[in-house]
Amino acid sequence: MGGFRDSLIEAGLLMPTGVDGVWGRSGLFEGILDGLDRAISAAGADGGAEVMRFPPAMAREGFERSGYMKNFPHLAGTVHCFCGDDRAHHGLLGAIERGEDWTAGQGATDLVLTPAACYPVYPIVAGRGPIDADGHLVDVASYCFRHEPSLEPTRFQLFRMREYVRLGTADQVVAFRETWIERAQALVRALSLPFALDVANDPFFGRGGKLMADSQRAQALKFELLVPINDGADPTACISFNYHMTHFADTWGLRVADGTIAHTACVGFGMERLVLALLRHHGLDPAGWPGSVRATVGLA
Ligand code: AMP
Ligand code: ZN
Numbered sequence: 550m551g552g553f554r555d556s557l558i559e560a561g562l563l564m565p566t567g568v569d570g571v572w573g574r575s576g577l578f579e580g581i582l583d584g585l586d587r588a589i590s591a592a593g594a595d596g597g598a599e600v601m602r603f604p605p606a607m608a609r610e611g612f613e614r615s616g617y618m619k620n621f622p623h624l625a626g627t628v629h630c631f632c633g634d635d636r637a638h639h640g641l642l643g644a645i646e647r648g649e650d651w652t653a654g655q656g657a658t659d660l661v662l663t664p665a666a667c668y669p670v671y672p673i674v675a676g677r678g679p680i681d682a683d684g685h686l687v688d689v690a691s692y693c694f695r696h697e698p699s700l701e702p703t704r705f706q707l708f709r710m711r712e713y714v715r716l717g718t719a720d721q722v723v724a725f726r727e728t729w730i731e732r733a734q735a736l737v738r739a740l741s742l743p744f745a746l747d748v749a750n751d752p753f754f755g756r757g758g759k760l761m762a763d764s765q766r767a768q769a770l771k772f773e774l775l776v777p778i779n780d781g782a783d784p785t786a787c788i789s790f791n792y793h794m795t796h797f798a799d800t801w802g803l804r805v806a807d808g809t810i811a812h813t814a815c816v817g818f819g820m821e822r823l824v825l826a827l828l829r830h831h832g833l834d835p836a837g838w839p840g841s842v843r844a845t846v847g848l849a
Pocket of ligand 1: 665695697703704705706708710773786787788789790817818819820821822
């Protein structure tokens with residue numbers, strides 16, 4: 550991995566925390582991320598999207614209903630806590646002191662870490678009743694967790710995902726995805742980044758996972774915009790375009806005005822990955838970036 554990661558650390562842009570894939574970031578890094586966030590808002594400004602922001606954890610109940618543990622048990626993070634009495638506390642402190650496992654007594658809470666920013670959106674919109682004839686559009690962002698520790702600086706365990714989520718008829722959500730495939734490419738061109746667009750699949754777990762992945766590809770349900778970032782590695786997915794068909798609508802009973810089941814789609818921006826793509830291609834000091842790129846991220 551070497552070069553690029555080391556240079557990010559040397560420049561102070563990323564700070565190792567002792568856990569692979571969990572980084573501290575500098576003010577410069579965050580300033581670029583904020584600029585990208587504003588550029589994404591500008592690209593989606595015409596949609597009148599409803600803004601929703603969530604903490605990095607969501608209801609365990611909704612997570613269970615979504616089927617995440619069926620498809621991605623290996624990526625999930627659950628929130629556990631101590632719920633014992635004095636005696637149990639004593640035992641816990643003793644185990645820590647002896648360097649033994651103290652976590653066995655931790656109990657599950659009603660929270661899990663959010664795996665993708667759009668997950669908390671569906672039950673909220675479904676709870677309002679049928680979507681009106683124009684469909685609905687949500688602008689959502691959240692820290693997300695995926696248990697995929699890695700030395701690649703582009704693979705975080707905790708990272709920020711910004712999404713636009715479209716809910717409505719099949720025609721409405723498919724048109725939305727087409728629009729965003731174009732808009733995202735225009736944005737990445739304005740950032741002067743090399744990229745490719747490709748059909749993709751999620752990393753479904755286990756033996757059945759390959760079938761799921763093949764079917765997702767065959768139906769072209771997921772596209773990714775990939776940018777070469779890491780030394781000697783495949784290009785990295787920086788933006789994803791997902792058509793869920795009726796998966797989330799079935800889960801939450803989400804209907805359109807005529808009473809039929811809704812369809813949903815989302816476009817997800819990996820914020821840290823986009824920052825890293827800019828640093829990789831234009832250099833670690835934004836002062837030297839092309840003027841057009843600086844302007845796109847608001848670094849006048
Ligand atoms: P996905 O739900 O897997 O399509 O993810 C949406 C977007 O989040 C991707 O296009 C990536 O840009 C970003 N992303 C996914 N996983 C990670 C990760 N481990 N670290 C950083 N960004 C990620
Ligand atoms: Zn999504």
